[in-house]
Amino acid sequence: MKETEKVPAAGFALNRLYFAEQGLRLVQVAPEMPEKEAQISFGWDWRITGRRDFEVILQVRVGPCQARPEEAVVVLVGAFSVSGSNHSVATRDFVRAQGPAILFPYLREGLSALTSRGAYGPNYLTPVNVLALMQNFDPDKATGALQLKSGSETDFLED
Helix, strand or coil: CCHHHHCCCCCEEEEEEEEEEEEEEECCCCCCCCCCCCCEEEEEEEEECCCCEEEEEEEEEECCECCECEEEEEEEEEEEEECCCCCCCCHHHHHHHHHHHHHHHHHHHHHHHHHCCCCCCCCCCCCCCHHHHHCCCCHHHCHHHHHHHHCCCCCCCCC
């Protein structure tokens, strides 16, 4: 038996990635802006799109600073599906931890590619502990959780 055959499958497949939003704009330098450190914020959500399909959404916003007076936003969507019937990871855990961890490198690349075409060159996000970052988000307020609570997605395959 091969070593990889011993690893249980998570039970989810990434079908496609797309950028729902990308924006870069220059802003007027203002005295109240930080000098060198831009304000960075992250967003996360997930939503059910079919019986076995859902999307995980990540967002990064980089605010201006005096050294780099530009604002950037990137919203990345990963379209996933439930594959098979055996899951080593619960859906609610996947959308909150493994899904974002899979998508985060693409979000970082999207930001650096976008800003590389701007006046100040590429903006590289440092590596981030995705599990620690996700602790800041309330999974009960996510679109997918609200869909499940409202009963609008009664046929969604949830563990």
